[in-house]
Amino acid sequence: MRKVLAMLLIGSVFCGMMAGCGSSERAGDEQSASGTKGTDTEESGSEEGSTxxxxxxxxxxxxxxxxxxxxxxxxxxxxxxxxxxxxxxxxxxxxxxxxxxxxxxxxxxxxxxxxxxxxxxxxxxxxxxxxxxxxxxxxxxxxxxxxxxxxxxxxxxxxxxxxxxxxxSPPALTYNKTLLDENGITVKNNMSMEEFFDVCREVYEKTGYKTNISYGNDVYLTYLLRANDEVLYEKGKLGVKSPESLQKYFEIYELGLEEGWLLDPGVFAERTLGSMEQDAMVYGNSPETMSWCSFIWANQLSAIQNAAPEGMELDMVTYPSPDPEKCNFLKxxxxxxxxxxxxxxxxxxxxxxxxxxxxxxxxxxxxxxxxxxxxxxxxxxxxxxxxxxxxxxxxxxxVIIPTSSQVNPAPPEGSSEVSSLIGKMIERGCYQEISAEDAAQEIFDQGNEIMAANADK
Amino acid sequence: MAKTKRTIGHSLLTKESSAGVLFTLPFTVGFLMFMIVPMGISLYYSFCEYNILSEPKFIGLDNFIKMFTDDAIYMTSLKVTFFFAFVSVPIRLVFALIVALILLRTTKVTGFYRAAYYLPSIIGGSVAVAILWKRMFAIDGVVNALLGKIGIETSFSWLGDKRTAIWVLILLSVWQFGSSMLIFLSALKQIPSNLYESARVDGAGKIAQFFKITLPLLTPTIFFNLVMQMINGFLAFTQSMIITQGKPLNSTLFYAVYVYQQSFEFYNTGYGAAMAWVMLALIGAVTGILFATKKFWVYEGGL
Missing domain, CATH: 3.40.190.10 (Periplasmic binding protein-like II)
Known part of the structure; x- marks a missing residue:
């Protein structure tokens, strides 16, 4: 009996650390909750916030x-x-x-x-x-x-x-201008998808630099869907009618993998995604671990330029798109x-x-x-x-203001979870663990489920 | 009347148990406030739909049902965690025991070595070491550089390949063998030397001595280390959170990291709480199984 007790005790003490972890913030919650509710936000100016x-x-x-x-x-x-x-x-x-x-x-x-x-x-x-x-x-x-x-x-x-x-700020495809100029490669605004792929191929052949296509996030997908008048996140569901349009997006990764110009996903395992300082366009020590471009926002150019090594000049064009006027927007x-x-x-x-x-x-x-x-x-x-x-x-x-459309409505609850799901699917796609078709189907099924669950709340 | 009151007060003060209660108060209060109460609340949340931002809504067992029927990532995280615990703990214990045996002999520098080997246990769980580890195994990190020095030029991504990423974390965990080592060391010192003497007289070699004397007498210590380290293994968090965040392909997604992601990244805090409670049950079960096997291999008799 004592052994059982001892065992339970050890178990519970250690797990307490974990179970408590799920809600350790709650301990002080009760007091401070009553604190804020009791005092009118405007009148209480001289209490805790000021001394x-x-x-x-x-x-x-x-x-x-x-x-x-x-x-x-x-x-x-x-x-x-x-x-x-x-x-x-x-x-x-x-x-x-x-x-x-x-x-x-x-x-x-x-x-x-x-x-x-x-x-x-x-x-x-x-x-x-x-x-x-x-x-x-x-x-x-x-x-x-x-x-x-x-x-x-x-x-x-x-x-x-x-x-x-x-x-x-509008979405902007920032690129390593120095690299492209040195090799006589040109990019332009409002490239079609095919033109963009040609650039990816050319850069890869001439320099060995690869291409990072919006790895781990939903920004470019959301952008491209606008060409079919589809809004990715709607209240209670995904705004895509069928998995096909999602599949088209994932086929870009398949193409890049097949032709070799897509950046190896292993590179991202050691990075903080979304960090300008660690973006594969400016950070890395060999062409095969770097990208010639980055799908970001126009305002981020100054930050990523600051993070770039000396002598690397960056510039930007619009995201490649089948229909720039519909896709471009100001966020x-x-x-x-x-x-x-x-x-x-x-x-x-x-x-x-x-x-x-x-x-x-x-x-x-x-x-x-x-x-x-x-x-x-x-x-x-x-x-x-x-x-x-x-x-x-x-x-x-x-470039943007003359040819752009209204921004999508603010994404409703559940979008951050679906966004993470899309990021995971892109990861699996890049590791060739899942086909474009299956990835699209999974996002379509699970995404709709998540959005619906959040709408009931 | 007043007099009796004083006597009661007096006797309360002088009673030995009062002193005990008083001195344990800091722990008791802390334990109640920061362990029991939050645990109770988290138990309640585990039956709720709760997204942190708005009030929890009671939904019964839905969280638990979802976990086992409709969440493939949950199953992955469970597998990863079990794999990590069952692989890293035995390796770590074997390592700790070997080093303890080596350090048992007293020379002028053993003190230094004991401290040096214990150091990773103190700092190993820290964020700084995790970041260091991440850099070491980066594509352009020191590991690949060293491999280059011995003629193996490579830009292999240790953390980016799903076959190797978990091993990087296991290696970090094995490296922190210091505390188990110290416990082994003190247990080794308690084995009476006359046992070895008589064994020698009977003609037993070093290896026979180890397996016939040292190991059996160490089993209670091995058992203790096993239970404690196993629990720690299941609760591992920092390594994965800092180094890989579950990447690549969820191959390093520890249970605790997934709990964190669900709770604070996806705002499914009720679901996260439910997961934490399932972990409590699982650890209880594993510990229970270990205790059940105790009578078959742990030597508890006197000498």
């Missing part, structure tokens, strides 16, 4: 080294202009950022100001985690008069405005929100106003997050821009 006349704000964003430095610069400027206010800047990579936000929301300890993605705002607003900014816009604390209506509506969920869209790249957990919401809103309207601030941030929605400000900072930023702006204004 001795000081206002402490926290501000979280995702990003890269370039953005972190710039944003910290903007924070320093604000703090120096506003004595008595301190701002604690917190940053993480995109994926980690959302894990962190989710757990903080459970503990009711969300930062005062958070950077918000178009893909998450519905979910956060619908779960009452964000503050409606309408009253502040009405009383003038937050001046959005220079942001046009279309961009302002991006932050609208139901009747409230929950986020201010600071920047927009609201960054929204800023005040959370319900903020004890100093008024001060937090003032900081967002600073981000939108301060010229000095935007001279620091420049266009790293995208083209400013505050058009006046966008013009004012042009002289300060780096070459990479100027390229991104020219690209957006001259």
């Amino acid at each position: 001795g006349g000081e206002t402490n704000l926290t501000f979280a964003w995702w990003g890269n080294q370039t953005r972190n430095e710039m944003t910290q610069g903007a924070i320093d400027l604000y703090v120096s202009e506003n004595p008595g206010v301190t701002i604690d800047g917190q940053f993480a990579e995109f994926n980690d950022y959302w894990n962190k936000m989710a757990t903080s929301s459970a503990g009711h300890t969300l930062p005062d100001i958070i950077q918000m993605d178009y893909g998450y705002i519905e979910q956060y607003a619908n779960n009452d985690l964000l503050l409606d900014l309408t009253p502040y816009i009405e009383d003038g604390t937050l001046n959005v008069s220079d942001i046009d209506e279309k961009n302002l509506n991006v932050g609208k969920v139901g009747d409230g405005i929950y986020g201010i869209c600071l920047t927009v 609201p790249s960054q929204l800023f929100c005040v959370t319900v957990d903020s004890k100093n919401s008024e001060e937090a809103v003032k900081f967002i106003d600073f981000l939108v309207n301060s010229q000095e601030c935007n001279e620091i941030l420049l266009c790293e997050r995208g083209i400013l929605t505050n058009t006046k400000m966008g013009e004012a900072i042009i002289p300060k821009l780096s070459d990479a930023d100027k390229k991104a702006i020219e690209f957006t204004n001259n």
Whole structure:
């Protein structure tokens, strides 16, 4: 009997660590939950968030080294202009950022100001985690008069405005210009799929550099589906009518594998996906582990250029597409929100106003997050821009805006799980573990199931 | 009246058990608050649909049913974890025992070696070592560079190939044999030397001595190490989370990592909690089986 007891004891103590892990954030939850519910968010300004006349704000964003430095610069400027206010800047990579936000929301300890993605705002607003900014816009604390209506509506969920869209950015195929120039290879805007494949083949034959096609994410797939008027994520289901259009996408990988120009998936096993610093276009030590291009967003050019080795010049063209006009779009790249957990919401809103309207601030941030929605400000900072930023702006204004369509609606709940499923399928496809047909079928079946399950919630 | 109160207070203070309760209070409070309460809550969540952002909704056994009928990745993670635990733990114990036997002889430098071999156990589970490991086995890492030095030029991706990735993690785990080694070492020292003397007199060689004396007398220690390391093996998290995140093709997707992904990346926290509880049951079962086999191979008698 004693042995059994001893065994149970050992077992339970160790597993406790694990079972507890699933919800360790909950311990403090009860207290702080009652804390925030009991106090009105607006009135409680002088309680925990501030001490001795000081206002402490926290501000979280995702990003890269370039953005972190710039944003910290903007924070320093604000703090120096506003004595008595301190701002604690917190940053993480995109994926980690959302894990962190989710757990903080459970503990009711969300930062005062958070950077918000178009893909998450519905979910956060619908779960009452964000503050409606309408009253502040009405009383003038937050001046959005220079942001046009279309961009302002991006932050609208139901009747409230929950986020201010600071920047927009189009998808852009960035490429290693130095490499292509040296070998006399040209790329152009609005390439057809066949033209793009020819470039991939030519680059591979001449230089040994391979091609990374949006590995592990759904960005390019979403983009291509727009050519058939299909929206990947719809409420409760996938917006594709049959697995065929998904299959067409996966056939690109099959083609690349067959012809040898697709980047080996083993390269990505040791990288943080989505990190500009570790992107296969700028990071790697031999042609067979590097890509000549990267499917990213125009605003990311400055960050990835900063991460590139000396002497590597980057440039961008549109994603290859059978129908550029339908496929191209401007994505609201960054929204800023005040959370319900903020004890100093008024001060937090003032900081967002600073981000939108301060010229000095935007001279620091420049266009790293995208083209400013505050058009006046966008013009004012042009002289300060780096070459990479100027390229991104020219690209957006001259290439994208004249031939583009409306962005897809904000993806509903469940999309992040399906997105991860697509990433996994791309992985399996690249390892030749699954055929394009089967991958498409699996995404179609499981994806619809996941979206449906999330719609019932 | 007042007097009796004081006596009661006094006797409470002087009672030995009160002191015991008082001194264990820091642990008890911590254990209750940070273990039992969260465990209770997580048990509740395991029966709920809970996405962290909104309130949990009770759905009965659905999470558990889904796990075993409709989640291929779950089964993969289970397989990976069992493979990892059942391969890495025995190798680690054999390694620990061999090193302990070598370090048993006292020379001037054994103290240094004991500390040196114990070091990986202290730092091995850390994030820094995991990152170091990742760099070592990268395509342009030190392992391939060393292979190049001995004439095997390669750009093999150790972490990118599903046949080798798990072994990189197993190797890291085996490398952390220090704590088992120390326990073996102290057990080895407790084996009375007169047993060896009489064995020698009877003409037993070194190998016979090891198998007839050392090993049988070590079985209780081996058993202890086995149980503890097995539990640790099932709960392994950091290595996979930092080095591979389950890549490639889920071939290194440890159970605990999948729990984390479901809970915090896909926001299926209820499902994650259910998975954690199933793991509790599984570890209980494996530990139970180990205890059941104890009477067949563990020597518990006196000398």
